Amino acid sequence: MTGLREKILTEIDRLEEEVVQIRRNLHMYPELSGMEEKTSSIVSRYLADIGLEVRRCKNNYGVVGLLRGDKPGPTVALRADMDALALDEKTDLPFASKVEGVMHACGHDVHTAVLMGTAAALSTIQDELAGNALFLFQPSEEFFPGGALGMIDEGVIDDPKPDAIFSLHTSSFPVGQISIMAGSIIGSVSTMSLRIFGKGGHFSKPNLAVDPIVAASHVVVALNSMMTRKVDPLDSAVLTFGLIQGGTRDNIIGDMVVLRGNIGSLDEGLCESLMEELEKVVKGITESMGATYKLKYIHGYPTTRNDPEMAEYVKNIAAHVVGEQNIISSTPTLGGEDFSYFLQRVPGAMFFLGTQNPEKEPVPIMNHDPRFNPDERAISIGMKIMAHLVMQYAAR
Ligand SMILES: [Zn+2]
Ligand SMILES: [Zn+2]
Known part of the structure; x- marks a missing residue:
């Protein structure tokens, strides 16, 4: 195995420049969710x-690559x-987005390029690889209902059925560090749309009208108070109105x-009771x-939960690549992530890849x-960890 590991590390070093170029090209031509x-x-x-079996999804722009080890x-x-x-x-990078109003922020x-590079590296050891590597490129993570469920419905994890699944996300801590935690790492999110109807009128005669702006103002303040009174101080929840329009x-x-x-x-239960x-x-x-x-609301992505055993496995693999001193544990976020749907079906884990310089x-x-500008040195680190997660799995 040591020989194989050295081989893959050399291959990734050789691929690094090419994969950085792939990432820059993707960065220049970003596309919105869906x-x-x-x-x-x-x-x-x-x-x-690179010789993989490729399948393009019908439900969405998902792409699946399968590498069958010999x-x-x-x-x-x-x-x-x-x-x-x-x-x-708002960066002045030579490879900044060329599409107005759209950015890989x-x-x-980086995630897509890392996975393409990982596939290329692993394809060079196909004859020595025990088992299969299944590469899932999913669209529309940022926009509910997301791209994961559409792919799952199409059977992308049915044949072959993965024994484990992993994903990474860039994060703004120093490059060279990896964060991995067991259990709930990313919260569940519910989206709401509220319309308040009053009765219009002249500004000087509010007594003859019903002013929806005053009602909405009270609602915003009262709901923020509600969050401090209805949530156990030892639990966490967040409420934000990102849009208010009227008049x-x-x-x-x-x-x-x-x-x-x-x-x-x-x-998720707390999200639901808070909605009530x-x-x-x-x-x-x-x-x-x-x-x-x-009032309309949609319960969005479920909580992203890392399998404790798989999180431990990622931690061990990542420690080999970046050194134990560079494994950190960050706090969970409440952002929402549709990798959660995969984790509901296959044991696995998501880890965070430091990209701050x-x-x-x-x-x-x-x-x-x-202004988000991930440090590209993280790309080869990401590839090395991903490749090892596949290669070492059988021997873990
Ligand atoms: Zn995002
Ligand atoms: Zn993201």
Whole structure:
């Protein structure tokens, strides 16, 4: 095995420059969730060129590559997401986005390139590989209902059925470090759309109108108070209204306000009960003011839970690549991630790949920031860990 491991490390070092170029090319031409037509073509052509069995999904732009090892053994799946975000890039990189209003600001270009490179590296040891490597490139992670379920419905994890599944996500801690935790790592998110209806009128006669802006203001403040009173202080949950819209001009009382927001928690049950509490608050406030409301909510991605045994396995593999002192444990986030659907069906784990360059970026720039600029040295680290997760699985 040592010989094989050295072989794969050498191969990854040889591939590094090519994979960095692949990433830069993906970065220049980002595609929004559900529109990853060109990206999926690039991926499927590449996988076919390196000799994998390739399947393109019908439900969405998902691409699946299968590498059958010449020796019998388990099937290990690796997953990457391919979509970008609706943002105007604010970096001055020579390979900055050429698509107005769209940017790879969550590092999914890195995820996709790492997985392509991992497939290329593993394909060179096919004759010595025990078991199969299943590469899942999924679209639309950023936008509910996501791309994972569409692929699962199409049977991408049915034949061969993976024994384990792994994924990585770029994160704004120093390059060279890896974070891996067992259990709940990313929360579940519910999205809500609330409309509050009043009765319009002249600004000088509010007594004859029902002002939905005042009702909405009370609702926002009351719901933020609710979060401090209805959530056990030892649990965690977050409520944010990201959008509020109402009225037409300064001297008119409008007749409707729209609010959109998210509730996130590591505990899906808590998300659901908070939605019920939220509706009671909205009902009480609007009724007392003579307004009415319509509330719609969608329970989004479930909580992402790492299998403890698989998390331990990732930790051991990553320690071989970056050294034990570079394995850190970060706190869970409440962001939402549709890799959770895969983890509900196959034991596995997601780990975080440090992509901050502390010299150039003393204050870390987070994912989803238009200045997000992951350090590309993380790419070969990602490939080495992913490749070893496949190669070592049978012998773990
Ligand atoms: Zn994201
Ligand atoms: Zn992401």
